[in-house]
Amino acid sequence: MATKKEIRIGLIGTGFMGRTHSNGYNRVPNFFPDLEYTPVLKAVCSRNAEKVKAFADQWGYESIETDWKVLIARDDIDAVDICTPNDTHAEIAIAAAAAGKMILCEKPLSRTLAEGQQMVDAVEKAGVNTTVWYNYRRIPAVTLAKQIVDSGKLGKIFHYRANFLQDWTISADVPQGGTGTWRMDVEAAGSGVTGDLLAHCIDTAMWINGAIVDVSAVTETFVKERMHQLTGKVEPVGIDDACIFHCHFENGSLGLFESTRYARGHKALYTFEINGENASIRWDLHDLNRLEYFDYADESIVRGWRSIHVTDGDQPYMDKWWVPGLGIGYEHSFIHQVADFFKSLEMGEKPCAPTFKDALETQKVCEAVLDSAASRSWKDTGVAGKIN
Numbered sequence: 001m002a003t004k005k006e007i008r009i010g011l012i013g014t015g016f017m018g019r020t021h022s023n024g025y026n027r028v029p030n031f032f033p034d035l036e037y038t039p040v041l042k043a044v045c046s047r048n049a050e051k052v053k054a055f056a057d058q059w060g061y062e063s064i065e066t067d068w069k070v071l072i073a074r075d076d077i078d079a080v081d082i083c084t085p086n087d088t089h090a091e092i093a094i095a096a097a098a099a100g101k102m103i104l105c106e107k108p109l110s111r112t113l114a115e116g117q118q119m120v121d122a123v124e125k126a127g128v129n130t131t132v133w134y135n136y137r138r139i140p141a142v143t144l145a146k147q148i149v150d151s152g153k154l155g156k157i158f159h160y161r162a163n164f165l166q167d168w169t170i171s172a173d174v175p176q177g178g179t180g181t182w183r184m185d186v187e188a189a190g191s192g193v194t195g196d197l198l199a200h201c202i203d204t205a206m207w208i209n210g211a212i213v214d215v216s217a218v219t220e221t222f223v224k225e226r227m228h229q230l231t232g233k234v235e236p237v238g239i240d241d242a243c244i245f246h247c248h249f250e251n252g253s254l255g256l257f258e259s260t261r262y263a264r265g266h267k268a269l270y271t272f273e274i275n276g277e278n279a280s281i282r283w284d285l286h287d288l289n290r291l292e293y294f295d296y297a298d299e300s301i302v303r304g305w306r307s308i309h310v311t312d313g314d315q316p317y318m319d320k321w322w323v324p325g326l327g328i329g330y331e332h333s334f335i336h337q338v339a340d341f342f343k344s345l346e347m348g349e350k351p352c353a354p355t356f357k358d359a360l361e362t363q364k365v366c367e368a369v370l371d372s373a374a375s376r377s378w379k380d381t382g383v384a385g386k387i388n
């Protein structure tokens with residue numbers, strides 16, 4: 001067997017995303033054995049030494065650090081994976097770029113467009129490889145949706161509709177800030193559902209349906225004050241609890257997006273639907289192996305929504321998994337991202353999208369959405385052309 005080229009990973013952050021990414025690195029050699037590259041879990045970093053040691057033992061990291069600057073300075077690390085809260089992405093990424101490391105950064109790229117731009121400038125100056133973990137692109141049914149749209153089967157596209165609904169913050173007792181609830185703190189997160197959830201919807205939408213050129217948005221903060229875990233005081237809430245926006249895509253279609261953490265009964269309901277002149281597509285994260293497809297060209301007596309179970313070997317990624325009919329899950333989207341990142345290194349032609357530069361386009365839309373809601377007016381996004 002040919003010797004694999006090793007990519008020595010330094011992971012920063014041991015929360016939910018630290019786990020999804022670590023699982024990705026661990027599984028790739030098993031399920032993508034043909035890749036030239038293979039991950040080596042060299043080091044994991046988090047401030048709490050006891051917790052980071054337990055994480056390293058659980059996921060197979062060779063060593064631990066409690067200071068990310070030390071991790072970045074190590075010359076046995078090739079790629080830095082940023083899984084920390086959003087307020088640390090820019091500082092870590094800029095330092096990692098200066099140290100010549102590849103960077104895999106959890107979404108959203110940054111809290112603000114300006115911060116994201118600094119990150120893009122830094123990685124371009126350093127010439128390092130990057131990717132941002134917009135993982136939903138790599139669920140086979142979502143990748144298939146993209147392939148179907150690219151094939152032209154839908155014809156002219158009129159509508160793109162997406163929702164991301166949750167209900168975990170309805171109680172006024174949920175605190176803001178600190179471990180576990182940093183997403184509720186505007187300083188740490190940058191925004192609420194716009195950066196956390198709509199960013200996913202925007203990334204998928206622009207990848208499949210092209211640039212969003214302008215937006216009109218409304219946001220709401222239903223609970224105005226919450227206990228801050230770091231200060232112990234009740235403080236004003238600065239994030240958007242809910243956001244609805246409509247928009248124009250560059251291809252002439254209309255978009256409608258909604259996200260909230262106040263949709264009682266919904267835990268993580270990400271859905272999208274695309275309506276074209278000939279056909280429509282819809283997808284639902286709660287039934288993620290299925291893609292629904294309606295084709296007006298079908299004979300009228302059998303015309304209706306088809307439910308495609310995306311588990312056949314000739315459908316995206318599925319030749320790597322089980323046998324037709326047996327589904328996969330959420331975690332596989334991260335495994336696919338690791339595999340695609342390594343494949344892009346192997347091929348050396350195209351970087352693994354979305355790169356920092358690609359993800360900056362999503363930041364532009366998020367920023368325009370928040371500006372539009374604040375000013376109660378339409379805003380141009382400045383996004384144009386093909387989105388990788």
Ligand code: SOE
Pocket residue numbers: 166196197200268
């Ligand atoms: C928030 O609850 C969250 O974990 C997001 O941060 C993730 O990006 C999303 O995929 C699921 O929901």
